[in-house]
Amino acid sequence: MSTIKDIARLARVSTATVSYVLNGTRPVGAERHQRVMAAIAELQYRPNAVAQSLRRKQTRTIGLVIPDNSNPFFAEVAKGVEDAGYEAGVSVILCNSDSNFDRELRYMEVLRDKRVDGVIFIATTAKADHVRGLTAAGVPLVTFYRQLPDVDVDTLVVDNLGGGYQATRHLIELGHTALACVAPASTASPSSLRVKGFRQAMAEAGLPVDEALIYHGDNRFSGGRDAAEHLLQTGKPITAIFAGNDVMAIGVMRTLQAQGRRVPADISVIGFDGISLGAYVTPALTSVMQPRYEAGQTAFRLLLERMRDGYAGPQRTITLETRLEVRDSTAPPAR
Amino acid sequence: MSTIKDIARLARVSTATVSYVLNGTRPVGAERHQRVMAAIAELQYRPNAVAQSLRRKQTRTIGLVIPDNSNPFFAEVAKGVEDAGYEAGVSVILCNSDSNFDRELRYMEVLRDKRVDGVIFIATTAKADHVRGLTAAGVPLVTFYRQLPDVDVDTLVVDNLGGGYQATRHLIELGHTALACVAPASTASPSSLRVKGFRQAMAEAGLPVDEALIYHGDNRFSGGRDAAEHLLQTGKPITAIFAGNDVMAIGVMRTLQAQGRRVPADISVIGFDGISLGAYVTPALTSVMQPRYEAGQTAFRLLLERMRDGYAGPQRTITLETRLEVRDSTAPPAR
DNA sequence: CTGTTAGCGCTTTCAA
DNA sequence: TTGAAAGCGCTAACAG
Numbered sequence: 001m002s003t004i005k006d007i008a009r010l011a012r013v014s015t016a017t018v019s020y021v022l023n024g025t026r027p028v029g030a031e032r033h034q035r036v037m038a039a040i041a042e043l044q045y046r047p048n049a050v051a052q053s054l055r056r057k058q059t060r061t062i063g064l065v066i067p068d069n070s071n072p073f074f075a076e077v078a079k080g081v082e083d084a085g086y087e088a089g090v091s092v093i094l095c096n097s098d099s100n101f102d103r104e105l106r107y108m109e110v111l112r113d114k115r116v117d118g119v120i121f122i123a124t125t126a127k128a129d130h131v132r133g134l135t136a137a138g139v140p141l142v143t144f145y146r147q148l149p150d151v152d153v154d155t156l157v158v159d160n161l162g163g164g165y166q167a168t169r170h171l172i173e174l175g176h177t178a179l180a181c182v183a184p185a186s187t188a189s190p191s192s193l194r195v196k197g198f199r200q201a202m203a204e205a206g207l208p209v210d211e212a213l214i215y216h217g218d219n220r221f222s223g224g225r226d227a228a229e230h231l232l233q234t235g236k237p238i239t240a241i242f243a244g245n246d247v248m249a250i251g252v253m254r255t256l257q258a259q260g261r262r263v264p265a266d267i268s269v270i271g272f273d274g275i276s277l278g279a280y281v282t283p284a285l286t287s288v289m290q291p292r293y294e295a296g297q298t299a300f301r302l303l304l305e306r307m308r309d310g311y312a313g314p315q316r317t318i319t320l321e322t323r324l325e326v327r328d329s330t331a332p333p334a335r
Numbered sequence: 336m337s338t339i340k341d342i343a344r345l346a347r348v349s350t351a352t353v354s355y356v357l358n359g360t361r362p363v364g365a366e367r368h369q370r371v372m373a374a375i376a377e378l379q380y381r382p383n384a385v386a387q388s389l390r391r392k393q394t395r396t397i398g399l400v401i402p403d404n405s406n407p408f409f410a411e412v413a414k415g416v417e418d419a420g421y422e423a424g425v426s427v428i429l430c431n432s433d434s435n436f437d438r439e440l441r442y443m444e445v446l447r448d449k450r451v452d453g454v455i456f457i458a459t460t461a462k463a464d465h466v467r468g469l470t471a472a473g474v475p476l477v478t479f480y481r482q483l484p485d486v487d488v489d490t491l492v493v494d495n496l497g498g499g500y501q502a503t504r505h506l507i508e509l510g511h512t513a514l515a516c517v518a519p520a521s522t523a524s525p526s527s528l529r530v531k532g533f534r535q536a537m538a539e540a541g542l543p544v545d546e547a548l549i550y551h552g553d554n555r556f557s558g559g560r561d562a563a564e565h566l567l568q569t570g571k572p573i574t575a576i577f578a579g580n581d582v583m584a585i586g587v588m589r590t591l592q593a594q595g596r597r598v599p600a601d602i603s604v605i606g607f608d609g610i611s612l613g614a615y616v617t618p619a620l621t622s623v624m625q626p627r628y629e630a631g632q633t634a635f636r637l638l639l640e641r642m643r644d645g646y647a648g649p650q651r652t653i654t655l656e657t658r659l660e661v662r663d664s665t666a667p668p669a670r
Numbered sequence: 671c672t673g674t675t676a677g678c679g680c681t682t683t684c685a686a
Numbered sequence: 687t688t689g690a691a692a693g694c695g696c697t698a699a700c701a702g
Contacts, residue, residue, distance in 0.1 A: 001472055003679055016690045019681060026682095029687060034656060044468070048446040050394065051679035053385045053598055053695050061449075069404060070414040079405040082431050086438070093396070096417050103421070110426060113384040114396075116403040116585070133379070137336055247484070250615050257617070280556070282617045302351070338695055351672045354697060361698090364671060386695035389678050 002043040010043065011035040022047060053115065060105035062303060063111035065095040065104060072275045073292060074122065076131070077144065080296020081120055088304055100123040108134055118303040120296075123148055140306035144299050145190065147317075154302045155317045156295060160190045163288040163322035167242050167270045170324055172205050172284070175332045176240040176268065179207070182227040182252065183244030191244045194272055199241055213238065216247060222253020224251020232259055242264040246271035246278050246287055251264060253281065253329065261322040264331035274325055283328035291320050337378040344376065346370040357382060388450065396659040397638060398446035398454040400430040401440060407610045408627060409457065412479065415631020417456055423451070423639055426465020434459040443469055455631075458483055459538035475641035479634050480525065482652075489637045490652045491630060495525045498623040498657035499532020502577050502605045505621070505659055507540045510667045511575040511603065514542070517562040517587065518579030526579045529607055533577055548573065552583060565596055574602060574668040581606035581613045581622055585618055588616065588664065599666035618663035626655050 004022075008015040013032050020026040021036045028036070039045070053059045053253030064081050066074045078094065083093045093116065095107040101124065108130045111119055118140040121131065128148040134141055135151060142154040171179055181198045183191040195214070202209050215230055217223030224243060228251070231238055243249035252261050261267050263283055273280060274289030298318065305311040336474040339357075343350040355361040356371045363371070374380070399416050401409045413429065420427045428451065436459065443465045444456055445550040453475040458465065463483040469476055470486060477489040483511050506514055516533045518526045530549070537544050550565055552558030559578060563586070566573055578584035584606030588598050596602050598618055606613060609624030633653065640646040 004681095005679080015680080016682080016691095017687095020688090023681080032688085046444070046448050048389075048450060048679050050385060050450050051694090052681080054389050054678090055680050055682090057694075059385065064429075069417065070407070070410040072405070072407065072410075075405040075407075075410045078429065079403070079431065082404065082429055086431075091428045091430075091449065093426045094399075094413065094417055095426075096414065096421070109381070112383075112428065113381050115383060115385050116695060128687090136379075146501075240702070254615070254617070263354070277612050277615060280589070280612060281615055282589070295644045300372075340695080350696080351673060351698080352671095355672090358697080362671070367672085383695050386678090387697080389680090389694090390696050390698090489676090622671075635702095 001048075001235065002045045003048070004303065006043055007036060007039045007045050010039040038312065057115075057195075059115050059117055060089060061091045061093060061114070061116050062300075062307075063093045063095055063107065063114075063116045065097055065107050065111075065119060066122045067099045067124055068096055070275065073273055073290075076292035077296040077299075080293040080298075081300050082296075083293075083301035084160070084297045084304075087306075088300070090300075091303070094267065095292065097124055097140070101125060101127065105130040110138065112137055117307045118290060120299045120303060121148075122146070124219075140279065140303055142302045142306075144295055152315045154306070154315060155221050156299050156320065158190070158290045158295065158320045159322055160186060160193035161197040161200070163272060163290070164194035164242070164325050165201045166197070166322060167194075167272060167288045168198045168201035169240075170326070171240045171242065171268060171270060172201060172207070174240075174268065174330060177207055178213075178237050178239045180210075180213035180231050180238045180241045181244075182215045182231075182241060182248055183218050184219055184223075191219070194244050210236070212236070219245050219248060221247050221251040224248035224253075225255045228252045228255035232256075232261075237242070240330070241269050243269065243271050246273040246275045246285060249285055249287070249329075250277070250281055253283075253285070265328050265334060268330040268333070270330050274323075279327065286327045286330040287325050289323045289325045291323070295320055336383075337380045339380075341378055342371060342374045342380050345374040345662040381436065392450075394450050394452055396426045396428060396449070396451050397422060397635075397642075398428045398430055398442065398449075398451045399430055400442055400446075401434060401457045402459055403431055403433045404429060407612065408548070408625075408630065409625035410511070412457070412631040412634075415628040415633075416635050417626075417631075419449065419632045419635035419639075421633070423643075424632070425635075432459055436460060436465070440465040447472055447474065447616060452639075452642045455479065455634045455638060456483075457481070461617070474639055477634050477637045477641075479630055487650045488651060489633050489641070491637065491655065493625045493654065493655045494523070494657055495528035496532040496535070496605060498625070499577070500536045501530035501532070501657060501659050502529075502607060502623045503533045503536035505665065506575045506577065506603060506605060507542070507659070509575075509665060510666075512542055513548075513572050513574045513668075515550065515566050515573045515576045516549035517550045517552055517559065517566075517576060517583055519554055519558075526554065529579050542613060545571070547571070554580050554583060556582050556586040559583035559588075560590045563590035565585045567591075567596075576602060576604050578604065578606050581608040581610045581620060584620055584622070585613070585616055586662075588618075588620070599664050600669060603665040605665050605669070609658075614662065621662045622660050624658045624660045626658070628656055 271287040278285035432439040606622040613620035
């Protein structure tokens, strides 16, 4: 691979001149300019970005730390980040944390070592220790999905409370009064806010919340299955179920169907996330959509403002709105 | 951020000594070793990987060029690559080509500029021009999914022909004789090999292939929809359909159901890919699974052998076997 | 066992 | 308008 020296020699100019024509950072005489361009073409020269990074103290690379890129939700976010990065000429290093604190930590180290210009971080836990090393080193960081306590970083969140409210409101407007809710037990998590939105909508409609119909399941298919079984066993006349995420909602639907209940004729089901899978199941799942791709793009934009435009103002929090996507799994209750 | 010089000064040793304790590349006296370690801890020193890369001519970073990381298939491959990379201490730069040749080209340039140690490439087209720059520069490259013509690179493919055979064989063994097949028209693509496998199984079973029942649809949901409509219109007594990929298979199923046909009671449907979505649709889709995660891991391993172990032998081609996953969308024909 | 020093490939100041 | 040269942070050959 040829270097700037090779070009300089071939074009009979100094390396400085080559650099200047390369970057257009100082006028260069037409003659020499020609010769340099010719040499570059002849040797198929491409500047060494590693050397540039060392000199400029800028890598045009960011890190994206997410739990799992094969989860459709995060995949979409990652795509938003990558797309925006491509536009801006910034590469992104993909880091799956596997929801593992040590791995998050390790990646933070790697990213710091590699001197990335910034990091987008979807935290698994609400701990912020691993982020300190980066922020202390002055690396801009924006978090998404979950807020980090006591750290001065930009944060992007989805309006989970509003989304939970929206979902519940939809069911209530259809005429349902016997509602159940399925979500992980954790507190201060995105899911808990969704439940809070559920309660808020119920209260507002003057509907009592039967605590026996709030089931705590993990955010997976099996959690939905268990929830449906449990709810059916209570024997209570439920006509609609709000699941804290789509995968659980699908678990709920499938189990309901397996038990002979029709969705939505007997029981309506609504999810949260808007994963594309939801459009293909039968019946197609009504859900509260999270703007995942946009979230990725916005996160990148936030980061870029700090990286490039040198924004160094106070920490910012941006809330993204959800959108109700009505499909076939919700309908008015049978009467 | 502190540098090796700061450490050297604080520990009252030379920078060389610091480097040697850092890399354990030459014995260092206990006393000095101590002092260096202390200084590192005190200043929270972390070596600058950019400088190391420049010096060592090695970035411990690879590029992963895929059409779209939000496609579940590629997402899984990407995960395999990232996971294996993490184990080996290699970072991966995520590059979505969007199935766009220019974007592929641009990324190849970026990766070359960044001096990545290798590239894993899932090509969109069968053109190999953009790869030339990299291989000419001596960057190891392994391709997956699609073979690249006239380039001396390692290739990983899935046994599409065998998979198509496997799927068809499954239907035949269930007792079906009136089979239809849905796949893109392209030749020399993975899909065309699946069709070839279909034909092979049919021939072997002494079953004639009705060319009117080979439908060419694009690899999307809508392609499946169109296919089902078309096949139904022929009025022929089809009892089973082999779709070249799962998304199409789901389109086929949904359309069949919308037209009042039961799957699998009236018509069996089998797909190809094994996307997780298939497990959640109703009925759960029988499919030929491609080892996606393993493919990612294997691709990385192949690359690592060239990167690290300096394997410089001839181009290798590795074929990954498919696996039949029988679920609920296939059954013996009604009689 | 340890230190000095020449680069890796580039950018940019300083001097012409 | 141009070139010489210092230096980004590190490694490793060379010389003690």
